[in-house]
Amino acid sequence: MRVHLTELKEGDRLTHDTFNSYGLNVLSKGTELNAREISRLFQHQLDYVEIERRITEHPPERTIESSINPRWLPTVEPVYQEVVNGCEQLFMDAFQNGKIAEEDVVETFQPLVDNFKTERDVVSMLLLLNTKDDYTYQHSVQVGMLSYYLSSWLGYDEQQAVKVGQAGFLHDIGKSRIEAKILNKPDRLTEQEFEEIKQHTIYGNQIILKSFGQSVSAIVALEHHERIDGSGYPYRITGDKMHPVSKIVAVSDVYSAMISSRVYQKKRDLLFVLKELYRMSFAELDPFTTHTFIKHMIPNFIGKRIELVSGEYGTIVMTHPSEFFRPLIQINDQFIDLTVDRSLEVKQVFM
Template identity: 85%
Template structure:
């Protein structure tokens, strides 16, 4: 079936080789289309492509909330929940014995990697799975997953990326020694309570040292709140003093914390979160690591509905490789390139 590129859906599969106006093969027959592939078609200024007939069409009038397959959530939600439960058990074991068992970390985290590593829409994935319950454990799971993705995007080999993901998964293990009344306090922390919260980095470092000895995971547990400008904790180190993997987990940690819905924090608009990360990349977070994260997250917004500051509503058709927050928007039959029209910007993305 022949469709306009603006009508493509993630999961569509090309039935023919696709060439641009210069005869260059852009995508081959059989290619499954996701955000990056659809973006490539736009970049080559293609209008129509031939795709295999869709088995299931989108129900008429349905608002697009996610580009994920309808079969996706029931299949992966149990794996995600098992990881949260496994994380809780690790925290309990660490509290009781002061250690975690490496085989238990692998047994809890590896199913996540095996299940999620082919899922490209990380934005929708985390939103659909995110709940208000078990914040500490859920946050650990999310940071582990995001650290795995981000390290892969930065060029780490699979085995290294998995290890980095495990380090992200364990980054907050020291919170097992923080009183739950402080961890889950709905009001502003006192200065004394915040000082206690900050000690989770030292507690976590000690637990992992006692468990594995010197390791990346121990370093990450200690350094994931350190900042490039020296404003972090516990030791206010800065720049190259911070381990590269700690910089990866720091980005994942901030992103997960900001998208989470907690009793004292409303879940923020995702574009706002990415803009905030971008702002932090100029002083607090490592710029290259942060920009790599944003560059790979932004294409997941393709196909999402947006509201512009003008009050108009449209759909993100294409994202820009460097002007992250100025995509190409389709408004009814018109296309607005926000890199050209500087008077407009996206106010909100509807997930």
């Protein structure tokens, strides 16, 4: 059976020799896959491998977002955590000095780009590493990486994409001026507290201007909560007045916030989150930017087990380029195109 690397489990066994893009043999036929071997496949930037068919009596219970084991990502997790720690230091510098050093931003963020820019599925893996701890810093790291990828998908060159990623990384730096008891409050914010939270956009703009002058990062810090229909903050500007990079970071910001674990919020199913982004693209988020993001995320569903609203279980075989949430699925020996059979709908995606 052909599976994506993110679907591998310890104990799986290869049925074919596995080669990388240069034709070098990575692992041989018959190799039993454990954490070490799976990590090696990730390092060689492979996508799919052939393994012996598994015998399972029940469909897996974990959703796509909770199913990747961080132990399989030994080269990812330490880099990610180091950047989270570096982000915390930047927030501390902003709080104590009112500014940050541009070279510190580059030095902190660049390792993620260097390690992950060739990985197609790293966005999913990176977001799975988050916990309920250090939400503000992890969120900043995630938004930076998502913004880097999304700008690349939109056609920005490598140098431009890195700058966009840095802007996403710094988008919430203004929260360094917000009291921790408000940022981490588990209950609903009062109107006064929410007004204070909204000030982080202005604070962030001020910090970045003081740090290294007028820049895309300063604009993004100010605009990332503005919305296309004028319903955002702090100035309720509309899409025609928003900087293009602000639109990129806005999509990345919403996505990261919705899938993250927080004291008052559990992670939500990835399919639900993408559907919510799609809904928002008709009023709040830039449609072209949002649809580009969804189009590049949806292929991660190929090969995943799903439950239909009918209660039947199947596997996603192919995704549709425009009807994102109506894939071609296989149930036993039957193939069903959900763009044709409109009576069926995916309820949940499993590992």
